[in-house]
Amino acid sequence: MAKERADILLAKQGLFNSRTQAQRAIMAGLVCDHNHQRIDKSGTSFPSDEQFFIKNSGKKYVSRGGLKLEKALKVFNIDLTDKICLDIGASTGGFTDVALQNGAKLVYALDVGYNQLAWQLRDDLRVEVMEKQNFRYSKPEDFTKGLPDFAMTDVSFISLDLIMPPMYQILKDQCEAVCLIKPQFEAGPENVGKHGIVNDHHVHCAVIKHTIEQALAIGFNVLAVDYSPIKGGKGNIEFLIHLQKNERDGGKLIWPNTPAEIVERAVKGL
Missing domain, CATH: 3.10.290.10 (RNA-binding S4 domain)
Structure with missing residues (x-):
């Protein structure tokens, strides 16, 4: 070898x-x-x-991305105890790690890439590794250990417009999801500056507004939006959106605030 x-x-x-x-x-x-x-x-x-x-180095999660989901669970008051979770765009496994540390009984770690998931997660019996899979084409029958009670996504080089429809179909009814909104992959190349950074706060607002509208059109209830506690790898401000699938009473905007308010808070907080 x-x-x-x-x-x-x-x-x-x-x-x-x-x-x-x-x-x-x-x-x-x-x-x-x-x-x-x-x-x-x-x-x-x-x-x-x-x-x-x-050895324990003081790192709480296998990647810094875990801090993003950690905040979402806290501010959106989400309990993952005994839930089946779906991590879309798992990569190293930051979100998967957070879910397990918060009581998830199973996590589907799905990614279009290969051999990225941290080995301590790959070897965890609570993790179902789903590599080389483009989530756009995923179907409910692909999830052989039960449909997810909770979905979480942190994807790059693809818009949430293409992720949310299959996520809605796969997620159990009355269950929730958290998506990381990355403006650099949502705004279009004409709105992305040097080194892939979005600096225009009007673009940030437009991206949040568009994502909310798309989620509502699919049938999700939009429960809340907040900003990520850390910037992306290149320094981009990112946002968290909290969704709920409700087949009987969906497509409602529950969140009472505006994109401009969240962007302003992000600028001050980061």
């Missing part, structure tokens, strides 16, 4: 977001091999399927 450097494997397996982070952890003595022997050098070679163990 081919071998690679420890820092490269740690990044590939999603245990760290970059080789640099992996190197720092190795230097700090936080990384062990499958025999629980500490790894001293980033350049040490290991088989590509090596199982690493990471």
Whole structure:
């Protein structure tokens, strides 16, 4: 079996977001091999399927993205105890990690990519890994361990316009969802500035308004909107929208505030 450097494997397996982070952890003595022997050098070679163990470094979740869902659960008052969750765009697994730490009994970790999910989540019996799957084409029958009671999504390079319709079809009735609104992937290229950053707050407002309208048209109730507690990787302000599927009484805007109010709060808070 081919071998690679420890820092490269740690990044590939999603245990760290970059080789640099992996190197720092190795230097700090936080990384062990499958025999629980500490790894001293980033350049040490290991088989590509090596199982690493990471000592507690103070990180609450496997990725910083978990902080976004953490806020949503708190401000939207969402209880995930014993729920089946669907993580759309799972990537490293920040949202999946938060769901498990908040009592979810099962999480479908779905992503169009491959081999990104952190290994401690991949090996967790409560996680159903669904890799190489484009959620746009997902159907209820794909979820063989029960339909989700809660859906959460953090996707890139695709609009929520294409994610929310199948999410509505798959989610159980009377259940909720949280979507991360990323203006850089919703606003259109003409509204995105240098380095993929949206700076115009009028565009932020327009994106939130459009997402609300699309959710209502699909049949979701829009319960609330707030801003993400951290900016995206390139510095973009992002937003959280709280939805509910209600087949008998859906398509209602329950949220009493305006996009402009949330954008103003985000600018002040971030």
